[in-house]
Amino acid sequence: MNSERHRDIITALIFLLLGIGAILFIIPSGVKVPSTVKIATLSPDFWPRIIASGTIAASLFLLIETALMPQPQVDEDEAEEIAKYQFANLPATLRIFVLVAALFAFYASLTTMGVVAASMILIFAMMLFFGERKLWLAALLSVAVPALLYLFFRYVASVPIPLGIFEN
Template sequence: MTATRDIVTGAALVALGILMIWIASGFPQIGAMSYGPDLFPRIIASGLILSGLGILLEAARGIAPESEGPRLAALPILILLALVAAFAVLLPLLGFHVAAALALLVAVRIFGGGWTVAGAVAILGPLALHYIFYSVLRVPLPWGLLTPVAW
């Protein structure tokens, strides 16, 4: 049963990745930049395809993942999906920096990180991402609550 589930999961990830690349290929190019709005969807899609292929390979080789039981093993993933949905809802309200800090804090704690590490990631992560998007890629991020102190 686990091998069948892994084959279905792996195939679904590969199919989702291919679909994402196909959809992203229709995004318009902006200006004379060598990259456009399709860059990150293609990177994420490539990760999905590679993950799906890895799962398919392990299923074909008969390697079963270690499990704590179906319910306990799925709980962090379900919480992470809810966290992504909450981030999408809170982003326009709180702004990128606050929403990302909260999301990273919760994500690190869910996966076993201590409060010190979670706090450091929650503070440094949004700052690093802001630098990458704003300074390197020239993509503005919503400031939300921090609009009065935006630089």
């Protein structure tokens, strides 16, 4: 079994266990669901369950794809080219880690800054980080998207959005 196939199987199994653990243990113990919730989509555990179910589905698809995928025969020259390609893609992997760190910072800032302001900063920073060079476009979208979503949730869906320091 080649290392890429082995890595895919391990990754799929880890995320499969995380998804199952989230549905069976983490969500039931960590999310309080009021008995007054009559519509399932308004329940606080709805989206965590959807995300955990999506994680399980993606893991199962990865396992199936890895099992059904023919194992390529790689000679020494191809192995060297593959190693060069993987080394060249290292910055892409680094970008994923920066994105995850930015999402954790976003999550940590929600209580103080609020959803709208934190979203504006996150969208602007991520657009610049992932290569957008038109500052006016990044600024426009980072202000317009969270503002329009806030207006929709506040006035159309009647769902309050935490504004943090801008609450008053």
